[in-house]
Amino acid sequence: MTVTLRLRDKDYEVRAGMTIRDALLQIGIEPDSVLPTRQGELITEDEILQEGEHIRLVSVISGGSLPSDPLGLGMRR
Amino acid sequence: MKCRKCGDRAVINMRQHKLALCGPHFLDWIPDQALRFIEKYRMFDADSRILVAVSGGKDSLGLWDVLGRLGFQADGLYIGLGIDGGTGYSAESQRKCEAFAEAHGLHLIVVDVAEVEGATIPTAASLTNRGRGKPCSVCGLTKRHVMNRVARDGGYDVLATGHNLDDEVAVLFGNTLNWASGYLARQGPVLEGRDGLIRKVKPFCRLYERETAAYALVRGIEYIYDECPHAVGATSIYYKETLNRMEADRPGMKLSFYLAFLRARQQGLFAEAADGPTDSLQACSTCGQPTTAPGQCAFCRTWDAVRARQRVSV
Ligand code: SF4
Ligand SMILES: [Zn+2]
Ligand SMILES: [Zn+2]
Numbered sequence: 001m002t003v004t005l006r007l008r009d010k011d012y013e014v015r016a017g018m019t020i021r022d023a024l025l026q027i028g029i030e031p032d033s034v035l036p037t038r039q040g041e042l043i044t045e046d047e048i049l050q051e052g053e054h055i056r057l058v059s060v061i062s063g064g065s066l067p068s069d070p071l072g073l074g075m076r077r
Numbered sequence: 078m079k080c081r082k083c084g085d086r087a088v089i090n091m092r093q094h095k096l097a098l099c100g101p102h103f104l105d106w107i108p109d110q111a112l113r114f115i116e117k118y119r120m121f122d123a124d125s126r127i128l129v130a131v132s133g134g135k136d137s138l139g140l141w142d143v144l145g146r147l148g149f150q151a152d153g154l155y156i157g158l159g160i161d162g163g164t165g166y167s168a169e170s171q172r173k174c175e176a177f178a179e180a181h182g183l184h185l186i187v188v189d190v191a192e193v194e195g196a197t198i199p200t201a202a203s204l205t206n207r208g209r210g211k212p213c214s215v216c217g218l219t220k221r222h223v224m225n226r227v228a229r230d231g232g233y234d235v236l237a238t239g240h241n242l243d244d245e246v247a248v249l250f251g252n253t254l255n256w257a258s259g260y261l262a263r264q265g266p267v268l269e270g271r272d273g274l275i276r277k278v279k280p281f282c283r284l285y286e287r288e289t290a291a292y293a294l295v296r297g298i299e300y301i302y303d304e305c306p307h308a309v310g311a312t313s314i315y316y317k318e319t320l321n322r323m324e325a326d327r328p329g330m331k332l333s334f335y336l337a338f339l340r341a342r343q344q345g346l347f348a349e350a351a352d353g354p355t356d357s358l359q360a361c362s363t364c365g366q367p368t369t370a371p372g373q374c375a376f377c378r379t380w381d382a383v384r385a386r387q388r389v390s391v
Contacts, residue, residue, distance in 0.1 A: 008302075030321055035089075035291055042088040042294055044078040044097065060290045061243070061317050062134055062304060 003049040007034060007057040014049065021045040024057075033060050089291045092328035100295050107292045108143045111280045115147075118266040120278035121235045127151040128233040128275075130224055131177075131185070133170030133301040135293035136239030138177050140281055142298060144237070145181060151237065153178055156223050157189035158216060159197025162306025170301045177298065186231070188223050194380050196387060204386040207379055212307050215379060222376040225366060228275040235270075240279040243286035246331045247316040249338055262347040265339060272358040273367045283332065286317075 005012040005023060014023040024031045024045070031045050034057040038047070049055070078087040080099035087097035098106055114120070121127060127144060131137040131153045144151040155174040160167045171187065178185035191197045196204070198216045208214025228236045245264070252260045266283075270276035281289055293300050308314065324330050341347070358367040361374035363381075368374035373381070 030318075030325060032092075032287060032321055032325055033318070035287065035294060037294070042100070042291060044087050044090045046078050046090070058290060058294060059302070060287045061314060061321075062136070062286070062308075 003052070004054045005036075005057055006054065007059065016049050016051040016053075019046050019048055020055065023049060029057070034058060035060060088295060089288075091285070091288065093285065093324070093332055094329075103291065103295055107139075107284070107288065108146050110284060111140075111143050112147055114266065114283050115278075115280050118278070120237075120267055120280060121149070123148070125149070125234040126232065127235055127237050128186075128224075128228045128231065129153050129237045130220075130239070131155050131174045132239075133173035134239070135298070135300045136241050136244075136281060136286075136289050138173070138239075138298050138300050139289050139293045139296070140237060140239040141177065141183065142181070142296060143292075144280070145183065151183075152231070152233075153183060153185040154224060154227050155185060155187045156220055157187060157191070158219075159189075159191045160199060160212070160305060160307065164303050164306065166301075166303060166305055169303070173299055173301050186227060188227060190219055190223070193223075194219070195384050200387075201380070201383045204383045204390075205379055213311075216307075218376055218379060222364075222366065222374075225273075225275050226364075229273065233275065236275045236277050238277065238279055239281055239289070241281045241284050241286045241289045242331060242335060243317050243320070244313075245279070245282050246320055246335050247313045249335060250316045250320060251312065258347045259349060261338075262342065262349040265342060273360070273365075274358070283335070285331070 002013045003016050003023070005014060005027065007029065012027045014026060018026075020036050020043070021031050024034065036043050036045060036047075037056045037058060038053065078090055078097045079085065080087045080102055081097055082102045083099060085099040088100045089103055090097040127149055129137065129141045129144065129151045131141055133155070141151060141153055153174060155171055157171055158167050174185055175187075177183070191200075194201070198212045198219065201219075202208055202210065202212035202215045205215060207218070224236055249261075249264060252264065266279050268277040320331055358369060359371055360366070361368045361372075361377055363373050363377040366374055366376070
């Protein structure tokens with residue numbers, strides 16, 4: 001009856017039949033902060049979740065790989 | 078949702094541009110956009126020798142990929158920081174950069190900080206007062222120094238970094254909250270070179286982080302998903318999340334904040350000398366790189382202190 005959404009190592013279970021966007025809002029993930037993929041393919045957030053499927057969410061935000069200092073409040077550059 | 082250009086199934090919907098695109102059209106759109114910004118901000122031209130700072134992440138590898146597809150000649154620079162954090166962060170990011178370079182027949186320069194300077198970034202951070210135990214201060218200082226040295230020694234015209242719009246807006250937000258007008262005066266798509274400082278450019282500065290991440294995914298670029306373990310809880314990430322909540326209510330807000338800032342800056346709203354480094358630069362007595370104070374530069378002072386303490390502790 002459920003769909004699994006996986007972000008990093010964390011699984012979230014939601015009901016099939018709703019859009020990815022609604023599912024993300026329901027589990028408290030900002031839709032713009034992730035990219036949903038179905039079998040490795042990027043999909044838009046208006047897609048309807050199918051019974052039993054696994055959606056992998058790729059996080060969009062990064063900060064540690066910046067070639068400058070992300071912690072410095074006097075953020076130079 | 079359908080691609081606006083061909084009507085096929087869209088892979089991404091960019092609400093900020095009211096634009097949904099299929100995979101192939103999105104893969105064309107990103108380099109088109111980057112080229113527009115490269116030309117608009119006069120970053121470099123077809124003959125320029127470009128050095129791209131690569132970290133193994135989606136932005137820098139995506140940028141290297143896009144520059145190659147646009148026909149620019151760009152070498153990569155990877156700086157090995159020696160950060161493990163239980164996930165082998167540095168080792169894995171280096172592998173990603175090397176694999177990308179090899180697959181595309183590109184030239185990658187690798188500088189291993191521990192090999193060249195005698196200690197990894199975390200070790201150095203633990204041996205200096207700089208950054209109060211956090212490695213980011215030493216890390217940033219070291220990366221800026223190495224990037225400049227390699228770019229100058231290699232005779233490159235310009236150093237390109239993968240900063241995206243979200244990076245730029247987070248920094249802008251932080252500098253605005255602090256009214257750091259000197260930093261505000263220097264932030265932008267291009268930082269002109271002077272007195273031995275390499276010119277720096279950010280061809281992705283107007284691309285949303287969501288777009289650069291999607292590009293790496295659709296293009297099949299193998300990049301490192303893990304954050305540097307020291308980025309956890311970083312102020313910049315907090316700012317990004319805050320800005321994303323505003324963006325969710327008002328699509329396009331991040332871009333208009335950045336563009337309005339660039340216009341204000343162009344109109345001379347921010348004074349360069351209000352804080353931060355002043356105008357005159359001199360050569361460091363040890364390494365010769367430009368520095369604001371006479372004598373040794375901050376990089377040489379920090380690393381000399383690290384090596385002195387290392388000798389004491391053995
Ligand atoms: S988060 Fe990691 S890579 Fe970034 S400045 Fe800090 S130590 Fe360096
Ligand atoms: Zn299309
Ligand atoms: Zn020096």
